[in-house]
Amino acid sequence: MSLSGSTLARRALGRELRRLRTHKGIQQAEAARAAETSPQSISRTEEGVTTRLTSFQINALCDLFDASDEERKRLLALQQEVRSARERGGGWWRAYADAQLPSGFDHFLSLEEAAHQFTAWKTGVLPGMLQTPDYRRALAWAEIPQLTPDAVETRIELATRRQVRLEDPKFRMTALLSEAVLREQIGGRAVMGRQLAHLAKMSELQNVSVRVVPFSAARHLGILVGPFSLLEFPVLPQSKLTEPPIVYVEEYAGDLYLEREAEVQRYRAALREIGQVALDEVQSRQMVLAAAEEFGE
Structure with a gap:
């Protein structure tokens, strides 16, 4: 099991412990004394x-919590999943720790690696898993102009590693794109032409769906909510629990991870509305190819 499995197992273990503790009306300090640890450790x-x-x-x-045999068995299974992942070392992305990645981005990478379904709404740039090296290179220098060439190439290598997820038939990606994503000249006309040709090719994969919302589409929530991604997860192998989905909102000054059911449902509703005004996959591929031709590819 990878660190991604550990991420999900940690979340599930923490949620189960919190549920049992609050159900009994026990404070974290009392739980810490019973476990011979600190309240801060229980909180984390x-x-x-x-x-x-x-x-x-x-x-x-x-x-202390009067857990049932089934609850005890489930918690011990989760603890074993966390321990097994830790003993096997960190995820592959730890090798890129010196690439000047945004703070906390390794957490997103662990969730992305663990997800079995990834749905993104993008209004300006393509999702990382669909980017070409030249497109990614242009974005990196636009974001941090002072990056060294070596640092930029390390970021590109990281992006390429992420794209391996698309080779897994059990992984499903849906990209809902504003037409603006096709029109932005990131890296110049030649780079965009090659990027869009690549996007059209990737859209032919069985587990990848690309749909474009044209400028002519009716008003929709996507204009208001901005870009975001919905990550959904498979059943954990030992505990048989399914982690709740997460909405990831990438902001310039910091990222948001939303997992409360009410929050997730609002974003699901936005995705449904965006999907209602998006072109179908065939029409979208035709628009992508037409835009690529306009850029000279």
């Missing part, structure tokens, strides 16, 4: 940030 574990709780500590908390 419940938030799914990190955990070093042992099986002994999990059992002590189960005793």
Whole structure:
């Protein structure tokens, strides 16, 4: 199991522990005493940030919370999943720690690697998994002009590694794109022409859906909500739990991870509305190819 599995297992373990604790009306300080750890450690574990709780500590908390045999078994399975992932080392993206990536982006990469369905609404740039090296290079220098050539190439290598996810038939990607994404001349006309030709080719994959919202489309929520991604996850192998989906909102000054059901449902509704005004896959591919031809590809 990779670190991505650990990310999901940590979230599930923290949520289950918090549910049991609050159901019994027990404070974090009391739980910390029972597990012989600090209240801060309990808090971080419940938030799914990190955990070093042992099986002994999990059992002590189960005793305190009057957990059922099934609940105890589930928590111990989650703890084992976290431990197994930790013993096998970090995810492949840890090798790119020096690439001057945005703060916290490794967390997004772990979620992206764990997801089995990825849906993105983009208004200005293409999703990373669909970008060509030249397109990614132009974006990197636009974002941080002072990046060295080596740092830029490291970012491109990272993006290429991310695209391996598209080779997994169990992984599904849906890209809803504003027509503006096709018209922005990122890197110049030649770069955009090659990028759009690549996008059309990727849209032919069985597990990739690309749909364009033309400028002529009726008004829709996508104009208001801005770009975001919805990540959905498979069942965890040992605990058999399914982690709730996450909405990832990428902002210039910081990112948002939304997982409350009400928040996720609002973004799902936005995706449904955007999908209603988007062209179908065939029409979208034709528009992408036409735009590529306009750019000279």
